[in-house]
Amino acid sequence: MYLSTTPLRNAILLALVASCSTPAFAQSTDDGTTTLDRIEITGSRIRQASVETAQPVIALTRAEIEKKGYVNVADILQDVTAAGAPSLSRASALSSGRDYGGMFVSLRNLGPERTLVLIDGRRMGVSAGGYSDVGSIPSAIVERVEVLTDGASALYGSDAIAGVVNVITRKNFDGGDASAYVGQYGEGDGQKRAYSATFGKTFERGWFSIGAESTQEDPVLGGAREFTAYPNGPYHPNDGLSGTTEWGSVTVDGKVLSVGPGGDPSKLENFKPRDPATYSNTKSSMTLLSALERKSAFANGGFDITDNLRIVADVLYSERESLKQLAGYPYSVSQAQANSGARAALSKDSAFNLWGKDVLFSHRTEEFPRATNNSLTTKRASLGLEGSFETGSRYWDWNVGYMFNRNEGERRTLQSMYQPHVNNAVGASFIDANGVARCGTVDNVIEGCVPWNPLAPMGSNSPGSLSGDPAVRDYLFKSFVDDIRSTTKVFSANISGSLFSLPAGDVLAAMGVEHRSEEASYTPDLMVQNGQIAGTSGQPTAGDYKLDEVYLELQVPLLADLPLVRELSLDVAGRYSDYDNFGGTTNGKFGLKWKPVDELLVRATYGTGFRAPTVDDLYGGTVTTRDRITDPCDRSFGAASRNAEVAARCTAAGMGDGFRQKTADGEVASTSGAQAVTDFTSGSNPELKPETAKTWTVGLVYSPDFVSGLDLSLDWWKIRIDDVIVGESATDILNQCYVQGIDSACERFKRYTSGANKGQVSSMNRSLNNAGYQETAGYDVGIRYRLPELALGQLALRWNTTYVDYLSRKSDNVDTTPVEQYTGWGGNFRVRSNLTLDWQKGNLGASWTTRYYSGMKEKCSYDLDGGPECNLAGFQSPYTDLQPSRQVGSSTFHDLQVRYAAPWNGTVSLGVNNVFKHEGPVMYSQPNSSFTYYGGFDIGRFIYMKYQQRF
DSSP states (O other): OEEEOOHHHHHHHHHHHTTOSSOSEEEEOTTSEEEEOOBOOTTOOOOBSOOOOSSOEEEEEHHHHHTSSOSSHHHHHHTSTTBOSOTTOTTOTTOOOTTTTOOOOOBTTSOGGGEEEEETTEEOOOOTTSOOOGGGSOGGGEEEEEEEOSOOHHHHOTTOSSEEEEEEEOOSOOEEEEEEEEEEETTSOOOEEEEEEEEEEEOSSEEEEEEEEEEEEOOEEGGGSGGGSSTTOTTSTTSSOBSSOTTOEEEETTEEEEOOTTOOTTSGGGOEEOOGGGOBOSSTTSEEEOEEEEEEEEEEEEEEEETTEEEEEEEEEEEEEEEEEOOOOEEEOOHHHHHHTSSOOBOTTSTTOOSSSOBEEEEEOTTSOOEEEEEEEEEEEEEEEEEEEEETTEEEEEEEEEEEEEEEEEEEEEEEEBHHHHHHHTSSEEEOTTSOEEEEETTEEOTTOOOOOTTSOTTOOSTTOTTTOHHHHHHHEEEEEEEEEEEEEEEEEEEEEEEEEETTEEEEEEEEEEEEEEEEEEEOOHHHHTTOBTTOOBOOEEEEEEEEEEEEEEEEEEEEEETTEEEEEEEEEEEEEEETTTEEEEEEEEEEEEEEETTEEEEEEEEEEEEOOOHHHHHOOOEEEOOEEOOTTOTTTSGGGTOHHHHHHHHHTTOOTTOOOBOTTSOBOSSSSEEOSSOEEEOOOTTOOOEEEEEEEEEEEEOOTTSTTEEEEEEEEEEEEESOEEOOOHHHHHHHHHTSOOHHHHTTEEEOOSSTTTTSEEEEBOOOEEOSEEEEEEEEEEEEEEOOOBTTBEEEEEEEEEEEEEEEEESSSOTTSOOEEOTTBTTOOSEEEEEEEEEEETTEEEEEEEEEEOOEEEEOSSOTTSBTTBTBTTOEETTTEEOOEEEEOOEEEEEEEEEEEOTTSEEEEEEEESTTOOOOOOOTTOTTSSSSSOTTSOOSOEEEEEEEEEO
């Protein structure tokens, strides 16, 4: 097959396959044509010589990856401007997600479950929640990464609504390399160490390659950075502190008393009203950056049985372990809990009770902060046969294969309080003749039980204290282990080739069948299932589904070699999927490619897509979480304070003029977004139906021949998802009830009708549901310019920008329900832009990268009537009416790498990420984080060194 060489084709070829060890072209002829091998580009199943497609594809070559100061593929993918905020970021220590510790890609901010991940064109395998951990792929074995920023359900099936990430591994190379990487933040913490090695060998009839990698990343605590050291940020260091402290407290006759730091709890006169100055800072000992350790290995190979038949195989093994730390558990006994027996008050018969009656108490177990260790082992293997044949002068390529992926994980939680033992430990107790505290009474000792004095402050050596008596700790605390499993199996068969010829060229086709099964389970520890761990609950998840699919893709050349029509072709694809639990669905895609001149490509696509609910979505058990909420009935910062209609609804429901939201400690909330006073329920929904989607793209690629080395691209895109599966936030549900007046939303929660928490939300069901729709649209702009070699060296520029026009969601199909806008709020940036300048002269090279994030908005937590921290006091929201809001500025980070290629085939690289130590703005809404700081921003200046030796 022969194709004319043009600047445009060369540009796309360079972007997609320049880094391949096996060249995409065989030779150039005297007439200016190039003979090309047939390759498959992400976004099409047709193997062909042309690399120009109707779909927008971003390629990250191995050389570009090595010029970044990152230690895995996931980090470099996060720099793709089309990527959204990091899901389950390592700053989200409070997240209870089972996939925590993994690294995921969320294209267009639509969630990682809507981004399909492939390895060499085959599915990677997913967790019960539909997540693919791209961090498990050793970067040493990666040849390039192709990112299709367009829906592709017609070609790849479910999950490809937002796009596709295809990791292409190294093949057909001789030799190897080894590298060592070490780096840390300027503050001296967060050290990262990575070691990798690869080796490849080709033979007369085959090849194999193998790579292994080991990575360790140390944690960083919130207290190590000024901008994360306080619950409500550095501008309000005394706000948001917790009244449930490590000094302990007791409630007597409505008064909260404590001995405070260093106090003696054995004497009644030492108990004074609790001092707010001693309130607990829960952020200082929480991990801002969780610890991570990963070991992975990958091998692939192929053997030519005949000249036209090959057997290929690959195997991936990965172990990942992450550790996050939280503040000590805020153990507190309310009157309602004591009455129900869920938690026992400090018994009047306790040896440590000085009041002669049962009393409520609280104690934060800061003596032994909580920790969660998430581990996951991934085993993936694929085996296939592939070949080619000729029918006349027409080539056909085919393959059959089987892929197996197994994820086996554990979530081990440490320093959790075992409720039955706590109840015993604060029950009746006495001091025996030897001065030892014992549970029960003199006549009825509870063997094995150790009494606890929750009023003894941290550091105390008094009897029954957590600090002074290891036996108390051993009795109260238990670790528990949750078991996580998921299995993906795929059998596939594909064939592609030339059907017949038209005047404009060959009609190419690809077709295939696929059988896939997904199975997953989550088994919480029996103590968790039985509600015996304080503040933790969960029920098992178990389920599976299977499907059969068939697809067809056609590439039809319509016109060629005419004035203003150098090429005009149509791509058509369709896929039918038959699920054993949902039935059948058909999805299609149409793509148009037009080249008016050799230097300009105009492209457009339209497609339909779908996403089946995951095993977690359908069969997962319920869990409870302590949500952050903004109660619209709060008369200080809630919508009722500014909207008479909302105020009337709240008053009618029993929350009058003086109603104030309380925090989990029972204190009056000082800002919006405070933790609720009780846990809420969330979980799966077996009635969920699949999401459906429509995607559009229109774009152009221009490579002017009068500016050699310059490539420009511009793409418009739009994605609409109907019946989108969402887990609405507690605040959303409250706003639907009181602001929007949706009666059905008011039935999803209850409030306390009496007691100290009267009016506070007491329970809520946040189970998943199919919402109305979610829609997003925007533009991608790309500039690549490789200047002619100059005396000062070779210069190259790459500039990518994504502009999001809007990202919106409608919670139901009721006409009067407003559409909520997310663009510019939290981690949904309107503009992301990356500019990289690269210089090379001889053995010396340097790269400078600038990463830009536009400003963000959030609801005001301070200065609600206008002020430095509420510069949009008059902002109107359809969800909350008048909603005082805050706009923060943009953030720009700069990275530098300098490298030297040594004569002995080694490369030394020195680099600094975030050269100027830029800090992002304080964000009280805590986007993608458990701190008042966006979870995707750099947390300091990071300095690293890397050495790579090739042989």
